[in-house]
Amino acid sequence: MPDRVNDHPILGDTTRKETVNITVDGQKIESKKGEMIAAALFANGIRINRYTIKREEPRGIFCGIGQCTDCAMTVNGKPNVRTCVTPVEEGMVVKTQYGVGEREKNDD
Numbered sequence: 001m002p003d004r005v006n007d008h009p010i011l012g013d014t015t016r017k018e019t020v021n022i023t024v025d026g027q028k029i030e031s032k033k034g035e036m037i038a039a040a041l042f043a044n045g046i047r048i049n050r051y052t053i054k055r056e057e058p059r060g061i062f063c064g065i066g067q068c069t070d071c072a073m074t075v076n077g078k079p080n081v082r083t084c085v086t087p088v089e090e091g092m093v094v095k096t097q098y099g100v101g102e103r104e105k106n107d108d
Contacts (some may be wrong), residue, residue, distance in 0.1 A: 022092040037083035038071050049073050053099035065085045
């Protein structure tokens with residue numbers, strides 16, 4: 001997997017960690033079980049999470065700790081999910097968010 005730290009001085013060797021598959025804007029990607037959505041996206045070369053409502057400017061990871069909303073995306077039909085603090089799950093569907101996002105039909 002590109003752009004990923006596999007041998008960390010504290011976390012150790014993560015190359016053999018179990019993987020899960022998620023879909024991002026229609027593209028299937030592999031990620032490590034338990035990692036945050038934003039980390040999985042970054043490791044797969046995806047840098048844009050959303051576009052602003054007024055100027056339609058791209059946004060991506062900024063704070064990385066859930067305090068800002070730059071990493072917000074639509075996840076499993078729910079808008080405004082902070083991907084830097086939300087772990088991946090098998091079969092998860094993630095979409096780039098435009099503006100404030102809207103709930104998809106058939107989503108409670």
